Amino acid sequence: MLANDDAVESVVFSDGSIIGSLHAAAIHISSSTISVALSERLEAAHAKAASGSWRRPYSAVPMSPPRASSSSLPPVRRMRLKAAAPLFDAIGKRTFVVSETPKAANLVKLSGNFLLASVIESLGEAMR
Numbered sequence: 001m002l003a004n005d006d007a008v009e010s011v012v013f014s015d016g017s018i019i020g021s022l023h024a025a026a027i028h029i030s031s032s033t034i035s036v037a038l039s040e041r042l043e044a045a046h047a048k049a050a051s052g053s054w055r056r057p058y059s060a061v062p063m064s065p066p067r068a069s070s071s072s073l074p075p076v077r078r079m080r081l082k083a084a085a086p087l088f089d090a091i092g093k094r095t096f097v098v099s100e101t102p103k104a105a106n107l108v109k110l111s112g113n114f115l116l117a118s119v120i121e122s123l124g125e126a127m128r
Contacts, residue, residue, distance in 0.1 A: 001031040001063070005038045012042060019049045027084065028058045030102070033113065039103040060102035062109035063092065 002008045008030065012018055022028060028046060030039075039060055046058040088095045098104050 003032070005034050008032050008034055008038060008042075012045070019045055029061050029084065030058070031061050031063050033062050033109055034060075034106055036103045036107050036110070039106040043102050058102060060105035061088070062105055 002011060018028060028042075030042065043058050085095070098108050
């Protein structure tokens with residue numbers, strides 16, 4: 001899990017990047033909160049890096065912070081991630097499948113962050 005778009009881009013697209021070095025059985029699971037545009041770019045780069053029948057799958061699995069009522073692990077790309085289900089079960093209370101498209105998971109995460117910030121701001125205004 002990396003801090004932002006810049007950090008993800010530096011790891012994925014720099015010399016010796018992860019795209020070129022993924023093992024045939026590997027899955028790139030990004031748990032970073034990144035932009036929809038970068039998620040689209042990552043998916044395209046992984047598809048372009050595919051060789052023959054071997055694919056380098058990319059999935060977005062951004063995580064929500066623990067909350068008082070529950071701890072959850074929202075958006076998970078369904079395709080090819082069944083093998084990783086025990087990992088998600090170990091680090092989150094629930095997993096929500098949003099779409100087969102990674103960018104949808106990032107959009108849901110960003111929307112949730114915006115909603116949380118709006119609630120916090122509204123509560124702050126109400127308490128003045």
